[in-house]
Amino acid sequence: MYVYILGGFLGSGKTSLLMRLASMYSERKQKVAIVVNESGEIGVDGATLKAQGYDAIELPSGCICCTLSGTLTTALQNIKNDLDPDIIMIEPTGLALPNKVKDIVHISCIDEDADYIIGIADIQRFNDLIKKKEEFFTRQMTGSDFILINKCDLATPGQLETATDWLAKRFPDKTIMPVSVKEGTNLDKVYGMMR
Amino acid sequence: MSDSHEDHEHEKSSIEEAGGVAVGVTGTFENFNSDAEARLADALMKVGRYVQGESGCLLGHIKAAVYTEDGKGITLNLIDMDNGVEHHGTMAPTEHVKFNFMCAVLDVDEHELQHIMIDAVEESGIEYQLDPTSMHHHHHHHGPNGEVIEDDDDDDHECHCHDDHDGDDKHHEHHHDNDHECHCKACEDRRKEEAAEKEKQDKPSFWQKHFGKKKE
Numbered sequence: 001m002y003v004y005i006l007g008g009f010l011g012s013g014k015t016s017l018l019m020r021l022a023s024m025y026s027e028r029k030q031k032v033a034i035v036v037n038e039s040g041e042i043g044v045d046g047a048t049l050k051a052q053g054y055d056a057i058e059l060p061s062g063c064i065c066c067t068l069s070g071t072l073t074t075a076l077q078n079i080k081n082d083l084d085p086d087i088i089m090i091e092p093t094g095l096a097l098p099n100k101v102k103d104i105v106h107i108s109c110i111d112e113d114a115d116y117i118i119g120i121a122d123i124q125r126f127n128d129l130i131k132k133k134e135e136f137f138t139r140q141m142t143g144s145d146f147i148l149i150n151k152c153d154l155a156t157p158g159q160l161e162t163a164t165d166w167l168a169k170r171f172p173d174k175t176i177m178p179v180s181v182k183e184g185t186n187l188d189k190v191y192g193m194m195r
Numbered sequence: 196m197s198d199s200h201e202d203h204e205h206e207k208s209s210i211e212e213a214g215g216v217a218v219g220v221t222g223t224f225e226n227f228n229s230d231a232e233a234r235l236a237d238a239l240m241k242v243g244r245y246v247q248g249e250s251g252c253l254l255g256h257i258k259a260a261v262y263t264e265d266g267k268g269i270t271l272n273l274i275d276m277d278n279g280v281e282h283h284g285t286m287a288p289t290e291h292v293k294f295n296f297m298c299a300v301l302d303v304d305e306h307e308l309q310h311i312m313i314d315a316v317e318e319s320g321i322e323y324q325l326d327p328t329s330m331h332h333h334h335h336h337h338g339p340n341g342e343v344i345e346d347d348d349d350d351d352h353e354c355h356c357h358d359d360h361d362g363d364d365k366h367h368e369h370h371h372d373n374d375h376e377c378h379c380k381a382c383e384d385r386r387k388e389e390a391a392e393k394e395k396q397d398k399p400s401f402w403q404k405h406f407g408k409k410k411e
Contacts, residue, residue, distance in 0.1 A: 010215070010255040010299050011274035039210050039217030044295050047260035048270040051284055066208045094255070094299060095215040124275055128252045132301065136213045154278075 001080070002195045003088045003105050003112045007098025007140055008120030009129055013150040014091050015045045016181040017120060022054060024191050025087055033057070033085040035075060037064040039093040063093050065100035072101070073108045080110040088112070099143030114195065119144030123155045123178070126163045141167070144174060146193060152178035152185060215255065216305040219297030220312060221329040225322040227261060228288035232269065235259055235294075236280040238315035239273040245311045246300045247276055255300030261292050268292065294323075 004021070006014045018034065025032045034056040036045045046058035057075055062068040072090075079088060088110075092101050098117045105115050119141045122129070126149075129137050141147055149163055160178050167176050175193065179186040210217065224231060239257045247253050253276055262268025269284040286292075296316065298308060316323055 010301075038297070039215070039299055040219045040297050043219075044258040044260045044270060044297050047262055047266070047268065047295055048258075048283065050266040051260070051262055051268045051270065063209050093210070093217070095210045095213045095217070097209050100209070122274075124278075125252075125254060128254055132252075132254060133213060 001084070001086060001088065001110070001112050003090065003110075003115035004194065005090045005092065005098045005101050005105070005115065005117045006120060007092060007096065007101070007117050007144060008094065008150075009122065009125075009133075009137060009140060010094030011125065012094065012120045012122040013181045014094065014120055015048060017118075017148070017150070017179075018089055018091050019049065019052060019054065020181055020184070020187055021191065021194070022089060024187070030087055031083065031085040032087045032089060033079045033083050035059060035064075035072070035079070035088065035090045037062075037068065037072075037090070037092050037096070039063055039095055045091065063096050064090070064104065065092055065096040065098070069100075069104045072104050076105065076108040076110050097139055099139075102143060116145040116194070117143050118190075118194075119147040119174075121147060121149050121163065121167065123149050123151050123159055123163055126159070126166075130166065138170060141171060144171070146175040146177065146190075147171065148186075148190065149176065149178045150181055153180040153183050213301065215299060215301050216303060216308060217297065217299040218305055218309045218312065219295060219329065220309070220316070220325055221293065221295050222316075222323055222325040224261065224292050224294055225324075226288070226290060227286070227292045227321070231319075231321045232261070232271070232282070232286070234319040234321050235261070235316075236271055236282070238296075238312075238319040238321075239271055239280050240276075241315040241318070242298055242308075242312055243273050243276050245308070246298070246303055249304075250300065250302040253300065254302075255298070257298045257300070259294060259296045261286065261294045263289060263292055 006018055008014050022032045022034060034049060034054055036043070036049060036056045037059045038045055039062070040060065043058055043060045046056050049056040057079065059068055059071055059075060062071075064072040076088065079085065090101060090105070092098060098119070102115055102117055105112065121141070147167055149160060149167070152160060164176055164178070167174070177186055177189065179190060181187065239259060242257050243253050246255070246257070253274070255274070257273040259271045260268060269282060269286045272281045272283065273279070296312060298312060300308070313325070
């Protein structure tokens with residue numbers, strides 16, 4: 001069993017990516033369990049996933065990297081015991097720190113074969129985010145096994161290069177790849193990098 | 196990462212660290228159709244404009260899910276003001292649907308944001324009912340349609356959100372503990388009034404002078 005944590009800021013396209021990847025796994029007859037976390041009491045992602053035909057476990061009213069860490073542990077143990085999926089995909093809130101979620105997965109004793117963090121950055125809001133929350137965004141991307149720059153179809157000339165340089169400078173050992181979840185650009189490569 | 200963050204005794208949540216807020220309301224819509232969907236999209240845009248005005252840019256998302264009892268439905272998603280509201284899924288006209296309306300953004304006042312969201316739904320013209328349990332602050336003084344309940348004595352907290360604030364210089368001290376500008380209807384109205392009054396200051400009429408004094 002492999003665990004994937006999709007980390008990235010609010011609005012970066014985590015839910016869309018999750019749905020695309022879950023479809024790709026399902027098409028290959030892999031059993032996928034989805035865990036969705038939203039900061040507020042009122043969630044929308046769970047409803048979205050259900051509306052699109054995905055069965056997701058929702059963990060609302062807090063953040064699984066901190067206030068709901070215990071809830072995540074229990075949820076993962078239940079998933080392991082009840083569903084025993086091939087893949088668990090976890091979508092934390094856009095304000096979570098994915099490396100802390102990974103720590104919680106480790107201590108949940110679910111005997112996973114491996115766990116990975118997929119970092120997602122939004123090219124359209126990259127500059128605004130760096131301007132306002134550089135430190136937080138950097139911490140979000142820390143621990144990512146690879147970083148995707150999403151919405152590359154909407155990038156203006158030079159934007160992708162600037163963002164890639166910025167990320168490569170801070171995370172020289174990571175694979176950084178532009179993708180468009182909406183258009184499917186490079187998603188086959190992402191799938192190829194995953195187990 | 197600061198050492199204090201790692202110290203569980205004083206650990207901040209990641210939301211606090213990011214300076215983010217996440218609020219939402221749930222409820223039901225009656226007679227939901229494509230016109231209502233467009234109106235709901237306008238409501239999301241209204242909230243987006245507020246966030247942009249407060250925070251400088253919209254960093255985060257404003258989302259709404261509208262669905263039937265069996266979970267099928269549509270999602271409206273606003274993450275970029277220039278791109279507008281994304282619509283996912285389709286829904287045939289439905290008499291009775293549920294909705295979740297949430298907003299997770301940075302650098303705005305949580306309480307005020309919820310006001311703006313409720314106002315946006317109210318002003319959309321969609322026939323709606325709010326689920327009182329989904330409203331943290333508001334449940335004590337708003338009815339299921341967002342209307343103000345004057346004689347609500349659920350608790351001892353006196354809310355002034357919908358006062359006209361005349362003569363009340365400290366009207367928001369209970370929920371605006373920073374420099375955020377309040378955009379609730381009463382404050383907006385007051386600001387408009389003050390701006391109009393300022394314009395006429397050169398040649399004030401007796402009535403305007405009198406009215407101005409009364410407001411002080």
